[in-house]
Amino acid sequence: MTTPYPFSAVVGLDELRRALLLTAVSPAIGGVLVRGEKGTAKSTVVRALAALLPEIAVVPGCRFACDPAAPDPGCPDGPHADAAGVDLRRAPLVELPVGATEDRVVGTLDIQRALADGTKAYEPGLLAAAHRGALYVDEVNLLPDHLVDLLLDAAAMGRAHVERDGVSVKHAARFLLVGTMNPEEGEPRPQLVDRFGLVVTVSAPRDAGPRAEVVRRRLAYEADPDGFAARWAADERDLAGRIVAARALLPSVTLPDAELDRIARICIAYAVDGMRADIVVARAAIALAAWHGRTVVTGDDVRDAARLALPHRRRRDPLDPPGADEEKLEEALNEAGADPEPEPPADDDPSGGPSDDGPPDGGPPDGGPADRPDGGGTGEPPPPTPPPAVGNGDAAEDGTPPPAGPGREQKVPPAPVGAAFRPRTLTVAGRGEGAHAGRRSPAFARRGRVVGARAPIGRRGFAPHLPATLRAAAGRGSRTVEAVDLREAVHVGREANLVLFVVDASGSMAARQRMRTVKTAVLSLLRDAYQRRDRIGMITFRGGEASTVLPPTSSHEVGVARLAELRTGGRTPLAAGLRSAAGVIASERRRDPRRRPLLVVVTDGRATSGPDPLTVTPALAGTSAVVVDCESGPVRLGLARRLAAALAADWMPLDRLSASAISLRTV
Known part of the structure; x- marks a missing residue:
C-alpha cells in the first residue's frame, strides 16, 4: 500500500486544513464539503487526514x-x-465511490452464508464501516439521488435502517461526512449540502513561489514516498497530539453569553434558514478555542467559525453570481461584529440625519465609494454597465426609431429580467438510457431504484438481482445456480438532458415590457435546468444572423449573465436560428450520443429575414421540442403554432409556461 501524502506537507490551503482539523477535534460539527477546481489537492488533503485521526x-x-x-x-x-x-x-476513513451500488452502501443479504448454510444473514455496508470514523465522498455532487437519500437518512438519525432482500436491520452509523466537488460539474442537492457543517472553497495559488513549492514537494514524494513521509513524521505526530489534547479540553470550553448573542446576530443578519447554522457556528467556535488551548470562546473564534459554517446556508437564488455568498457574509459579520450599543435618544427630526448607511440621498459620502471592506455601501457589487448597441439604420419592427444619425450609437439599455417563477417541467417522452444522472426525463439506468428483475437481455456487465436469481434456481428445484437462473435488476430513475434555448431577439420582440416577460420566462427555465442538472446552450437571432451566445455547458451562471446582456432590434432571421440549433444538436450528438436534447424555441413565429423557417425544420426531425409562443395583441397570426406543428413540437403560449408538468412528443 502506498504511503499517503503527509497532511502537514500540504502547501497553503489553510482554511481547508483548519476545517478538517476542527471536525477531527469535534465530529459533532458535522463534516466538511470542499469545493474547488480540478487539480487543487482536495482529495489528497482529505485522505491525508486519516493518519491524524486518533x-x-x-x-x-x-x-x-x-x-x-x-x-x-x-x-x-x-x-x-x-x-x-x-x-x-x-479510526476508519471509508471512501464511497460515485459508482457504488445501494447494497454496497447500506449492506445486503450475505449470499455466501445463504448458499452454504441456508441462513438469512446480513453483510454490513460502507455506512457500518464508517461508524465512529469518516466517510469520504469524492465528486459528491455527482452522487445518484437514491444514494443521497441514504446518506441524508443516516446523517439525520445517526443510524442506518436497512430493508432489502428480505433483510431488516438497524445499526449505528455516526460518521464525519467529508465530500469534495468541482462546481463546474453541477451542484449537489441543497438538503445534502445542509448536512455538511463546514464548507470550504479552494483554488490553486496564483503566485509562482507557492506553485513551485507544490511541484517540488510532489516530485519528492513520488520519487520516495516513505522517505518523504519520514521527513514530515515529527510534524504529523505534533498535529495528531494536538488533536488529542484539543478533544480532551473540549468539554471544559465555555461559550460566553455575549459571544452566543453575537452568533445569533450574525445568523439573523445573514438570513439563514432554521437553527442548524447557529448550532454549527457555536460548535465550531468551541472547537477553535480548544484547538488554540483556550477555555473561553472569543469574538475572533466566532468570526472564523462563521466564515466556515455559513456561506452555504443562506437562502439564495441558485443562479446568483459566484462570490455573492461571501460578500453577504462579510456584510453580516461587519453588521453584527460590534458589541450591541444602547439605543440612541429619539430624534426630533423625523427625516433623520446622516446615518451609518450613508448620506440621505443613498450615495456614498463625498461622492466616492462607501468606506466598507468590500468597497460597496450595500455589500453587493454594482451592476455592470452594458455596452451600447449599435443601430443598423432600420427602424425596429415595433416602431422604435433608428439612431439619430449615421454611426450614432443607440444608448437604450437591455430590458431587465423579472423574478423567476416555477415553470412547467418539460420532459422528453419515452425512457432514455440514463447515461447522465439528473432529474428531468425518465430513463432506465445501471444505478437507481430497483423496481424489479428480468432475464438478461443480452448486454454484458448487467447488475444481477441476487434474490430473484436464487428464487429462479429454487423454482427449478435446484440447489445450484445455473446461467438460466440469472436475473438482472431493473433500475429506473431520471436523466439529465441538453436543453438548448433558441431565443428571438429581433425587433418584433423589442417592446420593453414584452422582452422583460420573455427574459423572465427564459430565466425560469434556466433555473429549472440548473436544478435538474442539465447541460444548457443558448442561441439568439436578430438582424441578419443567429449567434450561439452560450455553447452547451454546465455553467448555468454564464447563461444567466448572457440573458441579462441580451439586446433586441433588427429583423427576424428565424430560419437562421433554427439552422444554428440543428448544427449545435448534431455536434453534441456526435460528442455524446446518449444525451437526449430538448429544444426550446422562444419566438412569436414571425420571420422577416432569410428563408421560410419551415424549410429548415426537417433538419431538426427527431428532436423533442417545445415552442413558447410570445405573440401578443388582439390580432394574432398563429405563426408560432404553425412552427410547432412543423417541428412536431408542443406549442405553449408564454402566459401558460408556469403550471404542472408537460410531456413532449418524440418523433
Whole structure:
C-alpha cells in the first residue's frame, strides 16, 4: 500500500486544513464539503487526514465498531454485555465511490452464508464501516439521488435502517461526512449540502513561489514516498497530539453569553434558514478555542467559525453570481461584529440625519465609494454597465426609431429580467438510457431504484438481482445456480438532458415590457435546468444572423449573465436560428450520443429575414421540442403554432409556461 501524502506537507490551503482539523477535534460539527477546481489537492488533503485521526476502542469482534464504554443495545452483532477485552483500531476513513451500488452502501443479504448454510444473514455496508470514523465522498455532487437519500437518512438519525432482500436491520452509523466537488460539474442537492457543517472553497495559488513549492514537494514524494513521509513524521505526530489534547479540553470550553448573542446576530443578519447554522457556528467556535488551548470562546473564534459554517446556508437564488455568498457574509459579520450599543435618544427630526448607511440621498459620502471592506455601501457589487448597441439604420419592427444619425450609437439599455417563477417541467417522452444522472426525463439506468428483475437481455456487465436469481434456481428445484437462473435488476430513475434555448431577439420582440416577460420566462427555465442538472446552450437571432451566445455547458451562471446582456432590434432571421440549433444538436450528438436534447424555441413565429423557417425544420426531425409562443395583441397570426406543428413540437403560449408538468412528443 502506498504511503499517503503527509497532511502537514500540504502547501497553503489553510482554511481547508483548519476545517478538517476542527471536525477531527469535534465530529459533532458535522463534516466538511470542499469545493474547488480540478487539480487543487482536495482529495489528497482529505485522505491525508486519516493518519491524524486518533485510535478508537471497540468491542472485540464487533463488525459495527461498538464502543466498549457504551455499546449499542441494538447492534446486530450484540448484545455486548459479556464482551471481554478491548480492541484498539485506527479510526476508519471509508471512501464511497460515485459508482457504488445501494447494497454496497447500506449492506445486503450475505449470499455466501445463504448458499452454504441456508441462513438469512446480513453483510454490513460502507455506512457500518464508517461508524465512529469518516466517510469520504469524492465528486459528491455527482452522487445518484437514491444514494443521497441514504446518506441524508443516516446523517439525520445517526443510524442506518436497512430493508432489502428480505433483510431488516438497524445499526449505528455516526460518521464525519467529508465530500469534495468541482462546481463546474453541477451542484449537489441543497438538503445534502445542509448536512455538511463546514464548507470550504479552494483554488490553486496564483503566485509562482507557492506553485513551485507544490511541484517540488510532489516530485519528492513520488520519487520516495516513505522517505518523504519520514521527513514530515515529527510534524504529523505534533498535529495528531494536538488533536488529542484539543478533544480532551473540549468539554471544559465555555461559550460566553455575549459571544452566543453575537452568533445569533450574525445568523439573523445573514438570513439563514432554521437553527442548524447557529448550532454549527457555536460548535465550531468551541472547537477553535480548544484547538488554540483556550477555555473561553472569543469574538475572533466566532468570526472564523462563521466564515466556515455559513456561506452555504443562506437562502439564495441558485443562479446568483459566484462570490455573492461571501460578500453577504462579510456584510453580516461587519453588521453584527460590534458589541450591541444602547439605543440612541429619539430624534426630533423625523427625516433623520446622516446615518451609518450613508448620506440621505443613498450615495456614498463625498461622492466616492462607501468606506466598507468590500468597497460597496450595500455589500453587493454594482451592476455592470452594458455596452451600447449599435443601430443598423432600420427602424425596429415595433416602431422604435433608428439612431439619430449615421454611426450614432443607440444608448437604450437591455430590458431587465423579472423574478423567476416555477415553470412547467418539460420532459422528453419515452425512457432514455440514463447515461447522465439528473432529474428531468425518465430513463432506465445501471444505478437507481430497483423496481424489479428480468432475464438478461443480452448486454454484458448487467447488475444481477441476487434474490430473484436464487428464487429462479429454487423454482427449478435446484440447489445450484445455473446461467438460466440469472436475473438482472431493473433500475429506473431520471436523466439529465441538453436543453438548448433558441431565443428571438429581433425587433418584433423589442417592446420593453414584452422582452422583460420573455427574459423572465427564459430565466425560469434556466433555473429549472440548473436544478435538474442539465447541460444548457443558448442561441439568439436578430438582424441578419443567429449567434450561439452560450455553447452547451454546465455553467448555468454564464447563461444567466448572457440573458441579462441580451439586446433586441433588427429583423427576424428565424430560419437562421433554427439552422444554428440543428448544427449545435448534431455536434453534441456526435460528442455524446446518449444525451437526449430538448429544444426550446422562444419566438412569436414571425420571420422577416432569410428563408421560410419551415424549410429548415426537417433538419431538426427527431428532436423533442417545445415552442413558447410570445405573440401578443388582439390580432394574432398563429405563426408560432404553425412552427410547432412543423417541428412536431408542443406549442405553449408564454402566459401558460408556469403550471404542472408537460410531456413532449418524440418523433
